[in-house]
Amino acid sequence: MDSQYDVVIVGGGAAGIAAARTLSGSGRSTILLEAGSRLGGRAQSVPHQGVALDLGCGWLHSADRNAWTTVAEASGVAIDRRMPAWGQQFRNLGFSPHDQRAARTAFEHWLERMEDAPPSSDRASDSLLPECAWNGHIAAMTGFISGVTPDRISVADCLAYENAATDCNWRLPGGYGALIAMSMPADVAHHVSTPVESVLLEANGVRLTTSAGDITARAVILTVSTAVLAGNTIALPDALEPWRAAAAQLPLGRNEKLFLAIDGPAPFEAETQVLGKPGEASSASCYIRPLGWPVIECFFGGEGARRAEAEGKDAAFADAIDDLVALFGTDARRSLRPIIASAWSANPRIGGAYSCALPGHAAARETLARPFDDRIFFGGEATNPVDFSTAHGAHDSGVRAAREVAAALRA
Structure with a gap:
């Protein structure tokens, strides 16, 4: 050198x-x-049995104006342009249609309050309604989006991202x-x-x-x-x-992923999604058989990622499996096997x-x-x-x- x-x-x-x-x-x-x-x-893409598991960023957010989309196209890299299954609880397991609508409405109204009457504190949690039953759900969403709970989010920062982002989210099968x-x-x-x-x-x-x-x-x-x-x-x-x-x-907020293998017959359909605990701030978002692969991607944000880090990798895998078994039934347990987990917060260079x-x-x-x-x-x-x-x-x-x-x- x-x-x-x-x-x-x-x-x-x-x-x-x-x-x-x-x-x-x-x-x-x-x-x-x-x-x-x-x-x-x-x-970071990790190869696993012929597929690429993204431990870090995995979606081309705002893909219609994302520079990496252009790089991929120029390089001949395949792009999957299907829309994600986010916000659609598979078969309404543990999350009734009524509750899904209520949770979605609570989140949307929270954003509207920040936009229309931002609190002088600039603290996003000050726009929550104390009596709202879905504040835990909102905290889970902010954990996925920002890695923190609403009390640590600037309203101006939150809205800047929200107003700039598009609803176009694509994937790269190669990672x-x-x-x-x-x-x-x-x-x-x-x-x-x-x-x-x-x-x-x-x-x-x-x-x-x-x-x-x-x-x-x-x-x-x-x-x-x-x-x-x-x-x-x-x-x-x-x-x-x-x-x-x-x-x-x-x-930096906290966000971690862990991947579970699906071995043999299992009640998991491709390109579906569930929230493990829809009303709780620590809920994981589980994306099932992404791109048809025999894996489940469990994404923890904010409080969920903090707990996963504090409890350790083995406990985080066990919690994720327990959540899926609670939704899909006890027979699902025998088909789930830990593969790999991220540890971004523990990396001293990140x-x-x-x-x-x-x-x-x-x-x-x-x-x-x-x-x-x-x-x-x-x-x-x-x-x-x-x-x-x-x-x-x-x-x-x-x-x-x-x-x-x-x-x-x-x-």
Whole structure:
């Protein structure tokens, strides 16, 4: 690895790879450094018996305007354009049609209250009706969407995402994580298992200390998570304290996935979905036989993910199986077998799922996205003003940061 570059990109997730793609062919010497052993960041496809299980992002959200859709099409990667089964409890198991309508209405009215009469606190939970029987359901939904319960969500942040998102959600049978990792341009050097330990300001640029030695650069793009920026994993210059403070106001929520194998005859139909405990904040969303595969994807958010982390992987698998057995009957148990589970919050180089602005701090995204002294630039989903918490939001932030670097180096 050389010791001098025009640009160093720190982080090999969707934002870092998008930045590398943008700088590819520019004539600027560029290197990407990834602390983990693989590219992709919070996008990770794990092969299992001929299929790709996405432990991180798995849906092309707002697919009709998602940059990764364009990348997939240009690369000849297959896209499944069927609509998801979300919000449709299979055979109304444990969730009557009446209750489903009531829960959906409660969630929609909560969003309307935030839009029409946002609380002065900017705290989403202050728009809940105390007497509403479906507040636990709303908390489960915010856990899936934002990784946190409503008391930790900025109303302005929540509405910014809600108003920008489309209802178009597609999938990549070959894996979202696989697409992102394979999109790393061949003409940009990259190194995995190379954590950056510190970033230092020098007279003519920036010095990075890494496990493989020091590197100097005219500019650096930081695409690491807000948990890393706000924490002590990378030593940053004192001048970046406002950026670290902004990152602390955009903490990562908790979201985890676990996959169960379906062995032999079972009462599970392809492309169906159930909520394990529809009225509880800790409910898992179980997507059954996605794309016809013999698996169930159990998605935990917010309180559910916190409990799964606290109890441990084995207990989380057992809870998910118990929920499915309660809905489908005792015979279902013999057909369910644990495969794999994510552990995003436990990963010290990531620290959670995706960012959610604390009440009163939606503007921190703009602060975090600002360059420092035309030498240090910031990308990552948390810096996107409306598409945060998504891989396409991360992509677009990486493109924006790379263009800022290119303009600064031309000056």
